[in-house]
Amino acid sequence: MTTTSAARATAARPARPRPRPGTYIAILAVLAITVWAGLGIEFDLTPLWTDLGRGWFIIQEFLAPNWSYIERTIGPFIETLSIAVLATLAGCVIGLGMSLLASRVTTSNPVLYRAAKLFLSVVRSLPDVGYGLLFFALVGAGSLAGILALIMFNIGIIAKLTSETIDAVDRGPLEAADAAGASSLQRARFAVVPMILPNYLSYCLYVFELNIRASVVIGIVGGGGIGSSISVEFARFNYANVSAIVVLLIVVVFLIDLLSQSLRRRLT
């Protein structure tokens, strides 16, 4: 024992390895790409101060919100909340099913697994506004377009987060269910879902928060709700009305975030 520890003590300390040239090349490449991108669009900060005064009258209107307009926004706000609730519910249910398909833990069939992963990549490649425009074109303006757009948006997020949670689940209980002769769906129902449930519900609440915000943008492109009101008031140059909506929006989003966060903290 003493001889080995003595041998260890006398062993030479290794020299600090030299940084690999790859590191420098990577840093240079990032800088070069940044400069190239800036030159490509003729990036210039000067309009920030030369043109700042131009919109001053708009800002002045924004600073004086038309409070009397607020009571007329209550209907659209309720519509936005309803859109968010329905889209969250549908998106989260479908997203859970997709996440089970998109994890190797629950889907052993490689073809099915690959197909689910590919489908979700495609779903995620389009942003929320993209879906808003798509469904506006398909079903016309209104809350249905908004709901459908948000459902697609939610499936992408929920399935991504949940399938990654499933990947990291403790395999022990799954093995026990296998050993008891359970089928893979039964195993998912009794071992996987209970284990991921707190995380999954937390993701659902997170997605609900996102939906309130996203439904505003989607409303602007024709998805109904408060976004439509903003769009209409903008078109009429009623900036004081827009300002009132925005103030109320900030309050609503803030309150929902607070509520959702306190619920999520209790879940995990």
Add this chain to the structure above:
Amino acid sequence: MISFRDVTVTYPGGTVGLDGVTLDIDPGEFVVVVGLSGAGKSTLVRSINGLVPVTGGQLLVDGVHVDGAKPVQLRRLRSRIGMIFQSFNLVGRISVLQNVLVGRLHATPLLLSLVGYFRPADRERAFQALERVGIVEKAYVRASQLSGGQQQRVAIARVLAQDSTVILADEPVASLDPPTAHMVMRDLERINDELGITTIVNLHFLDLARRYADRIIGMRDGRVVFDGTPAEADDAVFEEIYGRSLTAEDVLSAEEEAAQQEAAQKASASGGETEPTRKATRA
């Protein structure tokens, strides 16, 4: 009846788990498999229900081939083979009863089980299983709230609810303290006695093996190097199986049965002193 015929298990990485194992285990036997970690005892137990696929030879359970079984056949086979694990493998977030009902999944139609419904007869079996391991009062408690020993009893109840003819136990007491380990081993012994379920247990404590086994199988480097009664398995045999001299870590240290502990309390002085001497002579 479980028959190994020249069974080989080679893992994808090339590691040999079992190297030409041939042995028969009769119905109702209480077999303890001993060996160092990596000797293949876990592979032996896990090959019986196909958790580890057999790569060579034939392995039959009650006349059904485990080697080359299709998923549906394997599931049917597994429903008749219960398994207990070192880390209990309960789902912590659901109730004890729900965990035990996992043992009834194989007999429950898919749609019923997906909505979480179990037929009254299946629930009754789950309750009976919990009564048999003496933990029925915890039926509606979350599994994660139980102690290690209680969790392992729930795992045993899950196996009982399965109505299996074979129980496999892969290091069932390695995560438990000595008195609890004995309690779990006694549960297994009692179930083996009362229900005649073939029981195959992996252990590395030689005192537990000697005490509870009808038959001891020693494994080394994926081969069976000893197969005999506990009486035949003296220290020399264990040294042969382990390939080294025995140490204090090879025994659980003799925490005795609750009854004997009570007896020991009456004569605590003598009871406490004999322990270390026995361990010292073994080491």
